[in-house]
Amino acid sequence: MFTRAIVKKISKSYVDGLTTSNLGKPDFEKAQAQHAQYVAALKQCGLEVTVLNADEEYPDSTFVEDTAVLTNECAVITNPGAPSRNGEIIEMKEVLKQFYEKAEKIHAPGYLDGGDVLQVDKHFYVGLSTRTNREGAEQFAAIQQKYGYETTIVPLEKFFHLKTGIAYLGNNDLVVAGEFIDHPDFEEYNKIVIDEQEEYCANCIRINDYVIIPKGYERSKKKIEDAGYKTIELDMSEIQKQDGGLSCLSLRF
Numbered sequence: 001m002f003t004r005a006i007v008k009k010i011s012k013s014y015v016d017g018l019t020t021s022n023l024g025k026p027d028f029e030k031a032q033a034q035h036a037q038y039v040a041a042l043k044q045c046g047l048e049v050t051v052l053n054a055d056e057e058y059p060d061s062t063f064v065e066d067t068a069v070l071t072n073e074c075a076v077i078t079n080p081g082a083p084s085r086n087g088e089i090i091e092m093k094e095v096l097k098q099f100y101e102k103a104e105k106i107h108a109p110g111y112l113d114g115g116d117v118l119q120v121d122k123h124f125y126v127g128l129s130t131r132t133n134r135e136g137a138e139q140f141a142a143i144q145q146k147y148g149y150e151t152t153i154v155p156l157e158k159f160f161h162l163k164t165g166i167a168y169l170g171n172n173d174l175v176v177a178g179e180f181i182d183h184p185d186f187e188e189y190n191k192i193v194i195d196e197q198e199e200y201c202a203n204c205i206r207i208n209d210y211v212i213i214p215k216g217y218e219r220s221k222k223k224i225e226d227a228g229y230k231t232i233e234l235d236m237s238e239i240q241k242q243d244g245g246l247s248c249l250s251l252r253f
C-alpha cells in the first residue's frame with residue numbers, strides 16, 4: 001500500500017531536456033496538462049501528493065524517480081548518471097527529510113538512477129545502463145542488504161532504464177517487454193508480455209487498487225485487465241518525447 005507521492009512540475013526548459021527519442025519537441029502546455037492529469041490519477045489511487053515547483057535550471061527534473069529510492073525503512077539518495085541532472089538530488093534530499101529519518105547515499109564513482117531500480121517485495125533488481133554503473137549498483141545492494149533486501153544486478157542490452165521495459169504489479173506478476181521477456185533473472189514470475197509495437201506500455205505503475213498505464217495500448221491494457229487489475233489510462237505523448245514514462249514522474253511511498 002502506498003500513501004504518498006512526490007512529483008515536480010514541468011519547467012519551460014523541459015522541452016530542451018535530454019532525450020534519445022525521435023518523437024519531436026514536446027509541447028510545453030500539453031506536457032503541463034498531462035502532468036496535471038497524472039497528479040489527479042495519483043490522487044484517485046488514494047495518494048497524498050507533494051507537488052514541488054518547477055525548476056528551470058534542471059530541464060529533466062520532473063522525472064523525480066531518478067533522484068531517490070524509497071522503502072519502508074529508508075530513503076536512498078541516488079547519484080544520477082547524467083551530469084546535467086546530478087544537481088536534482090539537492091532539493092530532493094531536503095524534501096525527503098520531512099518523511100524519512102534515515103537517508104543513505106550513493107557516492108561517486110558510483111552512479112545510479114532510480115529508473116534503473118525495480119523493487120519486487122524484498123528483492124531489488126538494478127539495471128546497468130548509461131546512467132547506472134556497477135559501482136553504483138553494488139553500493140545500492142550493500143545499503144539494502146542492511147535492511148534485509150536482496151539485490152540482483154541486471155546488465156541492460158537495449159532499454160534506456162531498467163523500468164523502461166519492466167514493471168512489478170504484485171502477486172508475482174511482472175509486465176515485461178523486449179530483452180526481459182525471456183531473461184533468466186525473471187523466469188520465476190508470471191509474465192504479462194507486452195508486444196514490440198506496444199513496448200512503451202511496459203512502464204506502468206501499480207498503485208493500490210489501480211495500474212496506471214499509458215493511453216493507446218489496447219492489447220496491453222486488455223492483458224493487464226485480464227490478469228485482474230483495474231487500469232487508469234493517461235495520455236503520455238509529451239512525456240514520452242523526453243524518454244519519460246509513468247514511473248519516472250513520481251516517487252511513491
Ligand code: GLY
Nearest residue numbers: 018019060242243
Ligand atoms: N529525459 C530524461 C532523462 O534523460 O533522464
